[in-house]
Amino acid sequence: xxxxxxxxxxxxxxxxxxxxxxxxxxxxxxxxxxxxxxxxxxxxxxxxxxxxxxxxxxxxxxxxxxxxxxxxxxxxxxxxxxxxxxxxxxxxxxxxxxxxxxxxxxxxxxxxxxxxxxxxxxxxxxxxxxxxxxxxxxxxxxxxxxxxxxxxxxxxxxxxxxxxxxxxxxxxxxxxxx
Amino acid sequence: xxxxxxxxxxxxxxxxxxxxxxxxxxxxxxxxxxxxxxxxxxxxxxxxxxxxxxxxxxxxxxxxxxxxxxxxxxxxxxxxxxxxxxxxxxxxxxxxxxxxxxxxxxxxxxxxxxxxxxxxxxxxxxxxxxxxxxxxxxxxxxxxxxxxxxxxxxxxxxxxxxxxxxxxxxxxxxxxxxxxxxxxxxxxxxxxxxxxxxxxxxxxxxxxxxxxxxxxxxxxxxxxxxxxxxxxxxxxxxxxxxxxxxxxxxxxxxxxxxxxxxxxxxxxxxxxxxxxxxxxxxxxxxxxxxxxxxxxxxxxxxxxxxxxxxxxxxxxxxxxxxxxxxxxxxxxxxxxxxxxxxxxxxxxxxxxxxxxxxxxxxxxxxxxxxxxxxxxxxxxxxxxxxxxxxxxxxxxxxxxxxxxxxxxxxxxxxxxxxxxxxxxxxxxxxxxxxxxxxxxxxxxxxxxxxxxxxxxxxxxxxxxxxxxxxxxxxxxxxxxxxxxxxxxxxxxxxxxxxxxxxxxxxxxxxxxxxxxxxxxxxxxxxxxxxxxxxxxxxxxxxxxxxxxxxxxxxxxxxxxxxxxxxxxxxxxxxxxxxxxxxxxxxxxxxxxxxxxxxxxxxxxxxxxxxxxxxxxxxxxxxxxxxxxxxxxxxxxxxxxxxxxxxxxxxxxxxxxxxx
Numbered sequence: 001x002x003x004x005x006x007x008x009x010x011x012x013x014x015x016x017x018x019x020x021x022x023x024x025x026x027x028x029x030x031x032x033x034x035x036x037x038x039x040x041x042x043x044x045x046x047x048x049x050x051x052x053x054x055x056x057x058x059x060x061x062x063x064x065x066x067x068x069x070x071x072x073x074x075x076x077x078x079x080x081x082x083x084x085x086x087x088x089x090x091x092x093x094x095x096x097x098x099x100x101x102x103x104x105x106x107x108x109x110x111x112x113x114x115x116x117x118x119x120x121x122x123x124x125x126x127x128x129x130x131x132x133x134x135x136x137x138x139x140x141x142x143x144x145x146x147x148x149x150x151x152x153x154x155x156x157x158x159x160x161x162x163x164x165x166x167x168x169x170x171x172x173x174x175x176x177x178x
Numbered sequence: 179x180x181x182x183x184x185x186x187x188x189x190x191x192x193x194x195x196x197x198x199x200x201x202x203x204x205x206x207x208x209x210x211x212x213x214x215x216x217x218x219x220x221x222x223x224x225x226x227x228x229x230x231x232x233x234x235x236x237x238x239x240x241x242x243x244x245x246x247x248x249x250x251x252x253x254x255x256x257x258x259x260x261x262x263x264x265x266x267x268x269x270x271x272x273x274x275x276x277x278x279x280x281x282x283x284x285x286x287x288x289x290x291x292x293x294x295x296x297x298x299x300x301x302x303x304x305x306x307x308x309x310x311x312x313x314x315x316x317x318x319x320x321x322x323x324x325x326x327x328x329x330x331x332x333x334x335x336x337x338x339x340x341x342x343x344x345x346x347x348x349x350x351x352x353x354x355x356x357x358x359x360x361x362x363x364x365x366x367x368x369x370x371x372x373x374x375x376x377x378x379x380x381x382x383x384x385x386x387x388x389x390x391x392x393x394x395x396x397x398x399x400x401x402x403x404x405x406x407x408x409x410x411x412x413x414x415x416x417x418x419x420x421x422x423x424x425x426x427x428x429x430x431x432x433x434x435x436x437x438x439x440x441x442x443x444x445x446x447x448x449x450x451x452x453x454x455x456x457x458x459x460x461x462x463x464x465x466x467x468x469x470x471x472x473x474x475x476x477x478x479x480x481x482x483x484x485x486x487x488x489x490x491x492x493x494x495x496x497x498x499x500x501x502x503x504x505x506x507x508x509x510x511x512x513x514x515x516x517x518x519x520x521x522x523x524x525x526x527x528x529x530x531x532x533x534x535x536x537x538x539x540x541x542x543x544x545x546x547x548x549x550x551x552x553x554x555x556x557x558x559x560x561x562x563x564x565x566x567x568x569x570x571x572x573x574x575x576x577x578x579x580x581x582x583x584x585x586x587x588x589x590x591x592x593x594x595x596x597x598x599x600x601x602x603x604x605x606x607x608x609x610x611x612x613x614x615x616x617x618x619x620x621x622x623x624x625x626x627x628x629x630x631x632x633x634x635x636x637x638x639x640x641x642x643x644x645x646x647x648x649x650x651x652x653x654x655x656x657x658x659x660x661x662x663x664x665x666x667x668x669x670x671x672x673x674x675x676x677x678x679x680x681x682x683x684x685x686x687x688x689x690x691x692x693x694x695x696x697x698x699x700x701x702x703x704x705x706x707x708x709x710x711x712x713x714x715x716x717x718x719x720x721x722x723x724x725x726x727x728x729x730x731x732x733x734x735x736x737x738x739x740x741x742x743x744x745x746x747x748x749x750x751x752x753x754x755x756x757x758x759x760x761x762x763x764x765x766x767x768x769x770x771x772x773x774x775x776x777x778x779x780x781x782x783x784x785x786x787x788x789x790x791x792x793x794x795x796x797x798x799x800x801x802x803x804x805x806x807x808x809x810x811x812x813x814x815x816x817x818x819x820x821x822x823x824x825x826x827x828x829x830x831x832x833x834x835x836x837x
Contacts, residue, residue: 104376104414106572106584107422110561113588114554115597122376122414132373136597143592150585 094176096126097162102154109147115140127165128175138168213302213328215291220323228284228315235314238277242310242477246446248470249276260462260470262405263453268300283307287322302327303452306445306474309438330448337379337410339444340368343430343509344472345380346495346611347420349654351687356424357659358643359491359611361465363472364413364430365444380416381447383408383467385457399459406457406467408450417511423569425515429611431498434506439475446474460488469494479504486618488661490642492652495612508610512603518566520603521559522694529556534694536560537567540586550594557591558598563694608778614652615836616813617642623817623832629710629825630669636678636830638665646686646773647781647817648836649809655775656688656729656739663705677718681705688741688773690731699729699741711799711824713755713763713791723747725769737776743769745787755795765789765799779809799824813837 101108104119111117115136124132139146139161146160165173237243244250248260259273266272268286272279286300287308301308302325311317343364350356362382366375385404389395398404420426435443450471455462466482466489473481484497498505512520522530528545533556535542544553564584565572571580607613621638641662644653665678682705689697703723710716727743749756749763756763771785784804791797800823807817815834821827 099412100377100414103412103418106565107418109584109588110558110565113561113591114558115592115595116600117598118373118376119414121371121373125370125374125377133597140592140595140597144589147585147588150581 094162097123097176098155098158100126101158101161105154105157111136112139112143112146123161126175127162127173129165129171129173131171134171135165135173138171139164213299213330214326216299216323216325218324220288221321222288224318224321225285225288228311228317229281231315232280232284232311233277237314238280240314240477242474243280244276245470245474245477246307246310246449247272247276247279260455260467261450261453262456265303266449266453268304284311298327298329298452299325301325302330304449305330306442306449309442309445333410333448334444337365337444338367338369339365339440340370341366341432342435342440342443342472343432344468344495344498345416346429346431346491347416348427348429348513348611349657349659350424350426351654351657351659351685356426357685360420361468361491361494362416363447363468364416376412376414376417378413379410380413381408381410381468382416383455383464386454399457402456402458402462404457405454406462406464407454408447408467408471410447410451418572420513421511422514422565423572425513425566425569427513427516427606427609428511429495430509430511431495431612432506432509433472433475433498434503435475443471443475446471463489465489465491465494469497472498488642490617492611492614492643493617496616499612508612510603510605510610514562515566516603516606518559518562520601521555521562524601525555525559526552529559530693532556533560533563536587537563537583537694540583540590550596551599554591554594554596554598557587557594561587561591567695608651609653611652614644615649615809617644617836619648619834619836621817621832621834623819623830625667625828625830628827629716630671632669632671635668635670636665636832637668638663638832640664645684646688647783647805647807649779649807649812649815650775650781651778655736656690656731656773658684658686660684677706677708679705679707681707688729688739690729690736690739692731696728698726699743700724700726701743701745703747709749709751709754709799709823710826712796713794713799714749714751714753715825717751717753719749719751719754719763721747721749727769737774739773741769741771741773741785745769745789747789756791757793759795763791763794765791767798780807782806807834 100119100123104122107117108119108123111119116133117136120136120139121132124135127135129135142160142164146157146164162176165171166176232238249257250260251257257274257276261267261273267279267282269275269278269282272282283300283304286304289300291299301323305327308317343366345362345364347356347360347362349359360382362380364375365379365381367378370377383406385399385406387395387404389398417428420428450467455467457463466485469481469485473479479501481494481497481501484500485493522533525533528548529552532542532544532548532553536557537560544556548556561584564580564587568580571578571584619638619640621636623636623638624633625636626633640660643659643661645658645660646656660681661683663679663681663684665680666675667678668675681703684701684703684705686701688699689695691697701724703721706718706720708716709719723745724747725743725745727741729739729741732738732740744766745768746766747764749765750761752761754761754763767787767789769785769787771783774782776782782805784802786800786802788800789798791799802822803819804821805817805819807815809815813836815836817830817832817834819828819830819832821829
């Protein structure tokens with residue numbers, strides 16, 4: 001009987017230990033992510049940069065690209081796996097805006113409808129605009145042009161946002177070109 | 179037969195606790211930049227000179243060097259290092275020999291350019307080592323090979339480090355692997371406003387899992403068979419994942435590092451990025467390696483010293499506070515759930531009714547008397563509420579019912595053309611993770627049992643973390659997670675020491691129902707416990723139980739939680755009169771209870787359960803327990819536990835020490 005209790009204990013310890021510390025980035029896209037992946041072949045690789053393209057697991061989001069079973073050998077060669085591998089974020093300008101919009105789409109849509117919010121502050125910084133209040137109010141007025149339907153692609157959303165910002169000279173957005 | 183069955187119970191437990199995962203996807207790396215070869219060869223004789231100087235002052239014994247290589251002296255006296263990837267070592271036995279690695283690092287500065295254009299020259303692979311060598315040996319740049327590190331330079335340009343924070347992501351019981359919390363780093367961009375911190379970089383350490391077999395997962399995770407690696411991603415991915423998708427509060431502990439300390443930290447993260455560490459859930463886990471990286475920033479820091487096994491994420495936060503002045507400030511980033519809670523609390527009943535209508539039908543009619551600003555606030559709360567109710571829609575994208583509902587809500591909101599007033603969520607100061615009680619608990623008590631008609635002493639110990647009756651500051655109010663919790667008793671008259679119970683894992687997640695949220699409450703309990711009923715008169719039985727049901731919250735912040743659960747379980751003991759006279763006793767039945775936080779120092783819990791035991795003798799059992807606990811000081815509490823079961827009524831008065 002002691003023996004069986006020991007076996008049970010060991011088994012349960014294994015079970016329990018999986019809960020002990022947060023960890024474990026799973027190596028493959030969730031089914032939802034695969035759906036997103038299938039429809040996308042943009043500038044940023046086949047996976048896209050949306051939240052759905054990232055694997056959400058207990059240990060955090062890991063890019064599909066980085067998270068292969070032999071992903072460790074890739075990172076060994078290249079230093080830390082980072083946004084550079086798939087979703088380039090240079091901190092400002094159009095490319096950054098694209099990644100930002102895709103990853104923050106749900107929160108950004110809410111903030112644009114409200115004319116204010118953290119994602120608008122950050123988008124203002126990426127686009128190098130003068131004043132996030134003005135940006136918020138301009139984007140709010142153009143909500144339907146930016147998000148004409150739930151199904152519009154994030155690329156289109158980004159393009160509409162950028163063209164809205166560019167077309168209003170008073171916003172003085174300096175890093176997204178004329 | 180018993181072994182096989184026990185094994186299958188363990189498997190069920192594993193399946194319940196295993197993370198979401200599936201098979202691997204092939205990938206590619208897209209980075210075109212390549213480090214250029216040296217533009218000047220340098221002075222080869224300088225290498226020997228530097229090695230001699232380093233040896234003369236025993237540089238290899240310095241704490242900074244030992245931290246850069248993560249060398250530790252094992253109890254047996256042998257030195258070994260934690261990084262497991264071969265590319266972290268320039269010396270053949272660098273993992274065990276800090277002196278050899280130091281020499282190899284110095285000589286490595288003169289190494290030929292790697293043939294593989296994707297590989298990094300040691301000079302570019304180890305920027306923190308080079309910085310440290312420069313500080314110690316005052317390297318003469320004119321005698322070193324001249325070399326540019328494009329990739330590392332690109333990484334620095336992306337991060338533009340200005341400051342660093344340790345971020346604690348709160349307890350998330352709905353994913354067992356996150357139940358103990360999580361930590362990672364946020365590198366804030368120099369010169370950027372706090373409002374723009376979404377554009378900062380988050381750096382975390384996580385295991386790369388290569389199996390979806392639950393048993394393999396557990397075995398490999400415990401024994402360090404998964405490689406753990408560092409990852410850097412824009413901080414907004416972390417915010418969207420933790421704050422929004424998982425609705426976890428984030429607590430950011432701003433670190434007061436010197437410019438050199440910050441540079442060392444970032445350079446060292448780059449070094450760690452080129453290797454992997456065997457991942458151990460209990461010791462070398464996410465929080466451990468993040469803390470170890472911070473320690474590289476300044477030799478005066480003492481962080482890993484503060485830890486014990488198992489390494490619980492909140493203990494790594496507390497380790498920061500053991501270094502006075504290291505934490506410059508604490509910043510709260512509320513989860514979407516906390517935001518919605520705050521929004522709803524600040525609405526009028528009429529607005530709340532409107533929210534209720536809008537989350538079902540985005541075109542719901544708005545009362546004519548309601549001002550546009552008031553309608554806007556209801557619409558804002560409604561769109562946030564939908565995201566809390568349907569987090570998976572954030573991943574599933576644009577075609578579903580939820581996406582269309584949200585689209586319509588936001589269209590209506592934008593049409594109002596009023597800008598929302600920002601009203602920050604009040605910071606729950608009493609829930610700052612570092613103010614909570616310490617994670618291990620030792621208890622000494624004296625008790626009385628009606629079965630014996632006599633007294634006993636009780637010794638209890640819990641490895642981690644928190645139960646419903648523990649002091650509530652710093653922990654979620656209605657959640658309990660205990661790992662390895664033991665109670666034993668000494669009966670002085672019989673002069674015998676007996677095991678009362680040993681719980682491997684006990685989780686209780688009570689999520690109070692609210693008007694718009696109907697979450698499931700559940701519990702899991704696995705271990706061995708002494709049973710006192712007619713089917714098992716004082717026997718020690720292996721026990722596995724799960725329960726599900728609902729919780730009602732009453733009062734401010736659900737100070738009183740009333741819960742009702744349905745429980746199924748199985749017990750095993752060779753002296754059990756179980757199912758058809760076997761040693762196994764399955765049971766099913768109701769559990770009802772309450773948890774009442776009377777004060778920050780005083781908590782009362784009570785529960786009662788009855789189980790139907792099919793085809794066992796007798797066919798039913800019951801248990802009622804109540805606990806009152808009073809925190810005398812941050813680390814000391816007094817507790818009274820009363821317990822009634824068919825063959826015994828017991829009471830224990832104990833003193834508890836959190837350490």
